[in-house]
Amino acid sequence: MNRKRFVAACLALVSLTALAQAPDNAPVFSGPPLKLGVIGPFTGPSADFGVPMLNGVRMAVDEINAVGGYLGRRIDLVVQDDKADPPTGLAGAKALAQEKVFATIGFCNTGVAMAALDVFQQNQMPLIVPCAAGSPVTTKFPPADSYVFRTSARDGIQSDFVVADLVKRGWTKVAIFADTTPYGQSGRADVKKALALRKLEPVYEANFALGTTDLTSELRAAREAGANVIFTYTVGKENAAVALSRQALKWNVPLVGGWPLSFPFFIDGAGRAAEGALMAQTFIAEPSNERRAAFLAGYARKYKVRRIPVPMAAAQAYDAAYILLYSMFNIRNGDLSGPRLKAALENMQRTYYGVVATYERPFSPQEKDAIVPTMMVMGQVKDGAITFAYPEDARRNLFVQRKK
Template sequence: MPFSSVRRAVLASALVLGLSPVFAQTAPGTILIGVSGPFSGGSSPMGESMRNGIRLAAEEINNIGGINGRKIELLERDDQASPETGARIAEEFVRRKVVAAIGIVNTGVGLASIDAYQKARIPLMIAVSTGTSLTRKYAPPAAPENYIFRVAPTLDLESRVVVADLKRKGIESAAVLADATAYGEAGLKAVQEQCREAGISLLSEERFRIGDQDMSAQLRRARASGAQALIVWGIGPELAAIARNKEAVGWKVPLVGSWTFSMRNFIDLAGKAGEGVLMPQTFIQDLGSSAKNSFLLAYRRAYKTDSLPSPMSAAQGYDGMHLLHLALRQANSDEGPKIREALENLNSRYQGAITSYTRPFSRQDHEAITQNMLITGVVAAGRVDYAYADDKRRGALLRMKAQ
């Protein structure tokens, strides 16, 4: 699609949503920020929710005068969860001279994109992808400067929470089923490591492809292993198929796994087979602190809906955009090195949807989320709720970054 058509489409979308057309227009003196994510296909609930959170934050920033008097303009591109497309978008953003970028949902897309941002010295704020290696590739001493930041949990943190929960329940063995993507591969490795440390035996390891809808054979093999729980790493549609297949083969063991079990397309497609599934979360939609509620109220006003296809993605996109805003204001510059330095030394505290951020990054640490911020969610009555009373109490508190 020609760029002019893309611009018209994005502008139309912004107007439908009641958002300012600043998101689609090019105007002198604006600050151009690239937004990349899957806005179509199986990963789109994450991508669209993330984009809505980013748009909402950008509009809030523009409504108070922008950044040092300049308005934010979002240059949005659909990466279709394709590493090749994601790499081309990163190169386009570099050519278009964005001052920063935010997005990245799929780990494979991130792995294909980060080199372009790093080489161009353009800060990238990863809002959803949990692939641990994304922020580590250029971390010191591998490179003198690291331009890749994240406001999402890593796979390592997710798997640690999942396995610790199984350990508390006295489970001694598990099976793992992961999708055949970079995300699934990284999740499998993280689960293997955490199970090894926790003394939980992995009796079966199976894979599936994106688009697969019948994993009965893998589940029968996993059941035959004698595993006491099933750990799954993937995204919504395939996760829903696994939940239904598991119910159909009559395997009654706990189903746990990646945060993506919270996606609306899992909950809707899995139906009653998805009830009771456990997953780590940074954000649960309809409970928690007043800060979270104010974010949800703002989301409802902007988009005229209470339904978030992926609440965690929306909250992380929203917080990530506000953290970029603080860094851009502090740097008072379009230069990537100065923005990176500001992110690493933020002098303003920000009360976000997920937590209260005080110096969330440093030169050595580009991860804003630590394990103490994660809570365990459970699918109950068609929505995600707190799995445990302790997590519910913690969810109402400020879960500050562990130092």
């Protein structure tokens, strides 16, 4: 591909309207397809954000293929369903390595990701994580050596962001409710660290197993300890159990947490008890600018839905696919070996104007997380949907944020 065609292809990829091409303009591919792995919980208890993640990747790859793929080669997805189960995720990662995918986008659950990361590292197979937020995911390996990248906000960032908001509101007597999974416990540690930085400590802590449906006694103990806010760290129906138990006690204390408080398990499961809950968000499904409006309209049209169950999962996965492609275009000779692709991801030459953020050098040899606090906003449950907690965030969201 000569330089003129290369630049034209890159610029074409910025458009979100590629799928509108007429069939007779479909590209002609040369060479065998490239295999891109996708792994996540597409069935089972975490499918509410696993399916949007898969749809976000598929939507981006379809657009990329519509304008010629990578150097004239189509990109095919090799999909593995990890069912939110660590052993299944490990088996799926090994299957992707056997398929010789050139890279993988995936994982929604921290525990599943942690069980499988060694497979990607040992096979020098780049992995971009668009959902799993546990801080250990991108710290397991030394940064300069790591093949694990991420386009979701790690819990260390989310926790600190939310704690800063709590302090600003005067809610400093924090009760932490965390499940016993790796996600819940790493999140709990991140909240305590964020509090400690402000010379605070939780007034009460509760750990509970997945499947817990009644936390009334624990909430009663938190109330007696003087808590004036509840910080939850769990990814499933247990968030709703906290809200419903709080409602049963008629204890009108704020409920805050990471991004799982924007999931259907919480909003639909808790009903009116979910109203007012606050959470960290990178993307709120409102057409606040042209990029986001086009993404939301394209997703709704492609998948025939009026509402994305977990918009952040779809948007972060969509951006992950484009970041990968933009990095691939750094490699002019088509050598997508693991070390070459890792180096390209760490030194992306062309800015990608994404849906969640504007990505200008999102990664480096020392930095494997693309999201920083300046890209985040506080979301709030209102009338069964997620909106901006602060009007100024809605105004700021008109402009897609850059990494600073």
